[in-house]
Amino acid sequence: MALQAAAILPSALSILKEGKSKDSTFLGISLSDHVKSDSIYTSLRIKRESKQRKFAIRPIRAQAVVEAPEVNQAAPAGKKTLRQGSVVVTGASSGLGLATAKALAETGKWHVIMACRDFLKAERAAKSAGMAKENYTIMHLDLASLDSVRQFVDNFRRSGRPLDVLVCNAAVYLPTAKEPTFTAEGFELSVGTNHLGHFLLSRLLLDDLKQSDYPSKRLIIVGSITGNTNTLAGNVPPKANLGDLRGLAGGLNGLNTSSMIDGGEFDGAKAYKDSKVCNMLTMQEFHRRYHEETGITFASLYPGCIATTGLFREHIPLFRLLFPPFQKYITKGFVSEEESGKRLAQVVSDPSLTKSGVYWSWNKDSASFENQLSQEASDAEKARKVWEVSEKLVGLA
Numbered sequence: 001m002a003l004q005a006a007a008i009l010p011s012a013l014s015i016l017k018e019g020k021s022k023d024s025t026f027l028g029i030s031l032s033d034h035v036k037s038d039s040i041y042t043s044l045r046i047k048r049e050s051k052q053r054k055f056a057i058r059p060i061r062a063q064a065v066v067e068a069p070e071v072n073q074a075a076p077a078g079k080k081t082l083r084q085g086s087v088v089v090t091g092a093s094s095g096l097g098l099a100t101a102k103a104l105a106e107t108g109k110w111h112v113i114m115a116c117r118d119f120l121k122a123e124r125a126a127k128s129a130g131m132a133k134e135n136y137t138i139m140h141l142d143l144a145s146l147d148s149v150r151q152f153v154d155n156f157r158r159s160g161r162p163l164d165v166l167v168c169n170a171a172v173y174l175p176t177a178k179e180p181t182f183t184a185e186g187f188e189l190s191v192g193t194n195h196l197g198h199f200l201l202s203r204l205l206l207d208d209l210k211q212s213d214y215p216s217k218r219l220i221i222v223g224s225i226t227g228n229t230n231t232l233a234g235n236v237p238p239k240a241n242l243g244d245l246r247g248l249a250g251g252l253n254g255l256n257t258s259s260m261i262d263g264g265e266f267d268g269a270k271a272y273k274d275s276k277v278c279n280m281l282t283m284q285e286f287h288r289r290y291h292e293e294t295g296i297t298f299a300s301l302y303p304g305c306i307a308t309t310g311l312f313r314e315h316i317p318l319f320r321l322l323f324p325p326f327q328k329y330i331t332k333g334f335v336s337e338e339e340s341g342k343r344l345a346q347v348v349s350d351p352s353l354t355k356s357g358v359y360w361s362w363n364k365d366s367a368s369f370e371n372q373l374s375q376e377a378s379d380a381e382k383a384r385k386v387w388e389v390s391e392k393l394v395g396l397a
């Protein structure tokens with residue numbers, strides 16, 4: 001289990017430990033300052049003065065490869081077969097998103113719209129995964145820009161494709177960052193990308209999902225064990241905690257308000273965990289507001305510890321070297337990208353996973369089960385507040 005990593009890895013690495021440093025953790029795993037690469041810090045330490053210059057760059061023009069939408073095919077017996085489903089997967093250029101896109105595309109039953117910020121990277125990834133050209137389309141989406149999110153929605157609508165399932169998967173994780181970095185609109189990058197970008201995207205695309213005639217329409221927001229303080233992993237500092245949302249309400253800009261949701265000092269690992277709590281709360285708020293009226297299934301999941309993905313790209317080299325074998329051979333919580341992709345593909349398309357408002361997990365035999373969220377990640381009042389504050393920040397209220 002991934003949560004065991006939280007308990008074991010620190011002691012496994014204790015020889016290198018110099019003292020706890022809140023900004024060098026994953027699942028609360030601390031590594032010593034003296035093993036951190038200076039060059040990593042130098043490149044990561046983006047000063048507030050350079051923020052505007054760096055993040056004021058407008059998103060590149062959206063690129064879309066648009067193909068004709070699928071139509072219902074008549075089966076030989078004259079009966080209509082189910083048309084190909086149309087699924088948008090954000091962050092499908094690597095890791096879980098790519099593995100999910102591949103798993104869905106190779107069934108031939110799904111056309112995957114890979115919503116990615118790097119068009120060429122996504123194209124190369126799809127090719128090297130062996131995805132057949134007719135089963136995917138790449139469209140530009142940068143979740144760290146609300147303009148880009150709106151442009152993506154326009155482009156998607158212009159493509160004429162139906163939307164049957166939306167998967168909010170993309171994320172950034174900045175555990176070693178000393179200073180916050182920001183989205184185009186000036187929100188702290190982790191919460192701005194993982195939560196606010198997806199919040200706007202899913203709110204705008206809800207209308208498209210409603211219009212779908214597909215038998216099972218779904219909106220899936222990827223969660224994480226690390227945001228759940230009812231687990232060992234979620235209990236290792238820095239713990240997720242949204243507090244009274246004072247930082248979020250202030251816009252997370254780090255100028256006249258904190259860059260952290262709870263109003264505290266910047267901590268990249270905590271910002272990621274907080275963003276995941278927002279993801280899980282948003283899914284439940286969607287369920288409460290729209291499931292009955294629309295029939296859409298809203299779900300979240302913890303795909304397992306996929307220790308090899310690019311999510312850990314900003315972590316120190318030693319961590320990246322040791323984390324996969326540690327998960328494989330010590331905690332045995334390791335999940336391959338392929339397996340995690342199958343899990344998420346199940347949540348997209350398995351007829352037995354239509355229950356709404358659920359946070360799915362998998363046991364060691366890879367069987368799915370409804371998992372319990374922590375108190376904060378299932379707090380209905382907090383979910384309502386996060387929803388309302390987020391609406392204001394993304395310009396929907």
Ligand SMILES: NC(=O)c1ccc[n+]([C@@H]2O[C@H](COP(=O)([O-])OP(=O)(O)OC[C@H]3O[C@@H](n4cnc5c(N)ncnc54)[C@H](OP(=O)(O)O)[C@@H]3O)[C@@H](O)[C@H]2O)c1
Nearest residue numbers: 091093094095096142143144169170171305306309310311
């Ligand atoms: N790995 C794990 O153990 C684990 C565990 C629990 C949950 N998760 C969740 O799984 C999901 C996928 O993570 P992963 O492990 O597969 O990591 P990953 O390989 O780094 O994938 C993240 C994806 O998000 C994309 N992305 C980042 N910023 C973006 C932006 N501004 N706009 C659009 N796309 C953006 C990345 O695009 P680029 O390729 O252009 O960088 C990449 O495709 C995340 O929601 C994560 O929280 C992962």
